[in-house]
Amino acid sequence: MNKFTFTYPTKVYFGEGAAAEALKQELPKVGEIVMLAYGGGSLKKSGVYEELKGLLTQAGKKVIDFSGIMPNPTYAKVQEGAALAKKHHVDFILAAGGGSVVDCCKVISVQAKSDEDIWSMEYQQGKFPSAGIPMGAVVTASGTGAEMNSGAVITYEEKLWKGPIVGASASFAILDPVYTATVPAMQVLSGAFDTLSHAMETYLGNSDEDNVSDDAALAIMRNTVVNMRRLLKNMADMQARGNLMWDSAMAENGILKVGRLTDFQAHQIKHQLGAYTDCNHGQGLAVIQPVYYRHILKDAEAKFIRFAKEVFGKDTAEEGLEALDAFIKECGLPTKLGQLRSKTEITPEILRKVADTCNVIKCNPRQLDREEIYSILIECM
Numbered sequence: 001m002n003k004f005t006f007t008y009p010t011k012v013y014f015g016e017g018a019a020a021e022a023l024k025q026e027l028p029k030v031g032e033i034v035m036l037a038y039g040g041g042s043l044k045k046s047g048v049y050e051e052l053k054g055l056l057t058q059a060g061k062k063v064i065d066f067s068g069i070m071p072n073p074t075y076a077k078v079q080e081g082a083a084l085a086k087k088h089h090v091d092f093i094l095a096a097g098g099g100s101v102v103d104c105c106k107v108i109s110v111q112a113k114s115d116e117d118i119w120s121m122e123y124q125q126g127k128f129p130s131a132g133i134p135m136g137a138v139v140t141a142s143g144t145g146a147e148m149n150s151g152a153v154i155t156y157e158e159k160l161w162k163g164p165i166v167g168a169s170a171s172f173a174i175l176d177p178v179y180t181a182t183v184p185a186m187q188v189l190s191g192a193f194d195t196l197s198h199a200m201e202t203y204l205g206n207s208d209e210d211n212v213s214d215d216a217a218l219a220i221m222r223n224t225v226v227n228m229r230r231l232l233k234n235m236a237d238m239q240a241r242g243n244l245m246w247d248s249a250m251a252e253n254g255i256l257k258v259g260r261l262t263d264f265q266a267h268q269i270k271h272q273l274g275a276y277t278d279c280n281h282g283q284g285l286a287v288i289q290p291v292y293y294r295h296i297l298k299d300a301e302a303k304f305i306r307f308a309k310e311v312f313g314k315d316t317a318e319e320g321l322e323a324l325d326a327f328i329k330e331c332g333l334p335t336k337l338g339q340l341r342s343k344t345e346i347t348p349e350i351l352r353k354v355a356d357t358c359n360v361i362k363c364n365p366r367q368l369d370r371e372e373i374y375s376i377l378i379e380c381m
Contacts, residue, residue, distance in 0.1 A: 009174060013229060023052075026172050027061065073155065077104055086112050096137075099146035103144075103328050137172075139245065140180060140183060145248045151166060178238065181235075188231065198248075199218075201264045203294075218311060221310075223247055287334055287340065346381070354373075
């Protein structure tokens with residue numbers, strides 16, 4: 001294990017009915033004006049919006065709605081939310097939705113407290129925000145673990161860029177598995193695959209032998225696969241949904257990552273693909289990851305063998321990747337880029353641009369060059 005300092009700022013309220021308990025405890029600590037942020041119509045159709053607004057009103061809060069946060073939230077939407085928060089002197093932000101809503105609000109929080117452009121501050125000046133509007137998260141679609149940290153993934157459309165921006169951490173997170181029943185089944189499975197991806201990419205980073213993070217990551221992977229299969233048999237299985245919510249939180253609350261390096265190259269490729277195409281995150285990873293792993297299999301063969309044995313009960317690295325392929329198909333997730341829903345047609349020319357502009361990391365089993373990234377993307381077509 002490498003040297004590290006670990007703190008964890010987010011208080012978690014887990015289980016059915018957690019929202020009422022959490023907001024009763026937390027709302028007296030915040031100011032009067034609360035921005036209730038969410039995405040499309042599912043929050044209102046499901047009744048979760050009325051439940052949350054009722055709890056806020058009962059607590060004497062003035063509610064400012066901020067709706068329409070899209071999947072793959074844009075930088076323009078961040079700026080819209082920050083302007084609204086400044087205009088109404090918002091004291092607290094309650095983000096209700098999946099990772100896109102939470103990520104958007106994390107950056108709104110800090111942008112609303114700064115006169116500087118956050119992207120320019122972080123990427124041109126190398127500075128990071130130190131203050132933000134306090135916020136909490138109500139998770140209705142798990143998988144990203146966005147409620148567990150301060151990192152947000154935002155699409156800057158004008159720059160054809162998608163990547164991380166450091167924002168605020170939620171002071172508390174509400175994880176009620178019943179809320180995940182308000183979103184389509186494929187969204188639940190796509191999110192769960194993102195959880196599996198987070199644990200896989202953490203595990204495949206550089207670590208010493210007998211590393212507790214590796215053991216924990218393998219356990220999260222195995223549990224995610226088990227509970228995704230339970231949901232495939234019965235989408236009403238609330239215990240499985242709850243297990244997947246906690247798997248998601250565990251994969252991104254920092255515990256798996258302390259004291260070691262990680263391999264998030266597949267995520268970097270997918271993020272930049274998303275900047276050009278706006279395709280679903282978990283589904284894009286399902287296409288890219290098996291192909292990428294075949295390229296680096298010999299560079300981390302011992303880890304892939306252990307992955308094969310402990311997650312899928314197979315004996316060899318190759319059999320483990322075949323099992324991963326089969327599991328993706330079992331879940332009904334896409335296996336080719338052409339199967340992804342995209343605002344832009346995915347062509348070799350687009351993939352060339354993705355390969356030429358995506359972030360290349362150095363802590364994976366083997367650093368890729370842009371030609372190999374392009375080859376991986378072409379193999380995904």
